[in-house]
Amino acid sequence: MSGRPVRRRTTRFRWSAAAAFAVLALAATACGGEAATAPTPDSTYGGAVAAAEAPAPKGYRPAEIQGVKINVPDDWEAEEKDGRLCMRPPGEKGCGFGSVEVRPHAAKNDPAKWPRKGKAHEDKDGWAAAPDTCRSPGTMEKGDVGVAKAKLDTGGFTTHADGLKSHHAAWTVTCENDDVFEVRLWYLPQSDVAVYVQSVDSRFTKVYDAIAKSMDITAYKK
Helix, strand or coil: CCHHHHHHHHHHHHHHHHHHHHHHHHHHHHHHHHHHHCCCCCCCCCCCCCCCCCCCCCCEEEEEECCEEEEEECCCEEEEECCEEEEECCCCCCCCCCCEEEEECCCCCCCCCCCCCCCHHHCCCCCCCCCCECCCCCCCCCCCCEEEEEEEEEEEEEECCCCCEEEEEEEEEEECCCCEEEEEEEEECCCCEEEEECCCCHHHHHHHHHHHHCCECCCCCC
16 A cells, blocks of 8 residues: 555656646747747847857868857958958958958947848848949949949848848849849847848859858857
């Protein structure tokens, strides 16, 4: 007889543990489901558990600026200047055509508070803080050609290496001389970190995606 109460207590304990686990699982599913059905960029920052740091894939090397970790193509130059990390494709000088910029505290350090102010990632003219100068390969260096119109082609989300989701936007911009260029932006509004391609080189479309997706801001301080 003395063993029966113990079995009953064990049964109750197991049931309670299982119930607790189920409640926790349900809560976790609810949180994850919200992100899956209606993604909130950067929303997982506070509760994200950092994954083990993976080595850069073949053809890339790791880089870091202010705690923002990201991969750089092996044959690209990378330089930190004015609080930004610039990645330049082979043959390019300066952070211009085809280059990728990583901007920690992007809006905080921008006089116009771009790209946070006015939700630039949702605006057809949000491709730059001052969207009035042509950036096509033949005009970018002189900066003496204006812009005729811009079109927001993409408005979606990208999941990065740390699990955070950023706003991803792409614009097609037509210049006054009929040149056309593309701009791409990945932006974490809560953390204020941007990956920015101010003038796309179409040869590197997949490279831009790979660079952006590799970003990990676990060690970054907002």
